[in-house]
Amino acid sequence: METILVLAHTENDGSLAKPVREALHAAATLHKSLAGSKLVIGLVGENVQAAANAIAASPATKYFGVIGADFTHARYATDAAAAEAICKAAQATIVVAPATSRWARVLPGVAQRLGGRVDTHVTGVVAADGKISVSRWYYRQRMEGALTRAQRPWILGIDPGSQTACDCNAGTAAVEMVVVNLTDASKRTTVIGIREPKADAQTIRPDAQLLFVTGAGWTKKQADGQTHVPEAEKLILGFLKQARASLGSSKSLVDQSGEGQAVLPFLSHLNQVGQTGATPRHAKGLSTCCHGEEPHTVGWRFIAERRAISLDPNCGWARGKADVLYVADAFAVIAKVNELLAAQNQPL
């Protein structure tokens, strides 16, 4: 009989982030299809009661918590100790955890300590005939593999954005506290503050409906023989602001900063989409001034509806990689779209 543990940490304000609800959805679905299984939840944070209450109507039968100021911030030693203690207290055989940046660096170590196994980047968990199988993508999202394991505990890091979030309602949850005896050595690292970009400077928005991708064409010489980088910057930022889209880029464009050419200052390698970049998940994607080459379009694997604007009717997007290709000048199209969005004040 499997005991399925949803292992999560709270945010610094005590709330639960969306990836936790996604992991909970995956675990609850697995629990439903696995006769005789138990579903329990383990939470780590300064105080976890509010978080447990927020999902109290989930099908979980028990809640475990590790709390205290030592568990407010991400820190490998204390997070690993807390996760290990909860897994043991719950006698978990399957651990379903959101692969947040905080958890992703802790889970493999926890599996090692427990003598278990871990699989990362899990995008699906199913049970058939009493056997659990997980799926994940290989070779930069080109091939999907399904695998099973006999070893327990089996820890699964669920890729954020790959599941629907559970909408289990709030209530009152009884949380069983698990005591973790920390050594001084495990508290050597202290968080003294958080530096992050201002909200309006944050261009990567995983929850956005639309991914807006910019390519090298924005910085190339245009019909008048000149480059128009300041105008490109204004158009792109104007579009992002009004459409509340997430910003992606082709490798060529982000690489230009390293080559000392005129670049768009708000782009970094974190924006790069593709084989050597990210594979974000959004309902829609709009590529502008990109060629649509294979290593770039690999990053579009999980974009549901793809559109592209390029001057070149023979570009890669035209060869079946985009659902809709506009053979047009992106400067003119985005200027017009921005004008229409401003008039409607409507996000896409």
Ligand SMILES: Cc1cc2nc3c(=O)[nH]c(=O)nc-3n(C[C@H](O)[C@H](O)[C@H](O)COP(=O)(O)OP(=O)(O)OC[C@H]3O[C@@H](n4cnc5c(N)ncnc54)[C@H](O)[C@@H]3O)c2cc1C
């Ligand atoms: C091993 C390997 C890994 C790689 N990994 C990645 C990766 O992870 N991500 C990635 O992006 N690339 C990757 N690449 C590079 C990739 O193959 C392409 O070279 C790159 O994505 C092309 O970028 P681009 O489309 O921005 O530029 P270009 O190929 O220069 O295309 C610019 C486009 O802009 C259009 N254009 C110009 N002006 C306008 C205008 N006014 N309006 C509309 N369109 C206009 C042009 O017609 C052209 O199609 C990789 C390559 C290799 C070999």
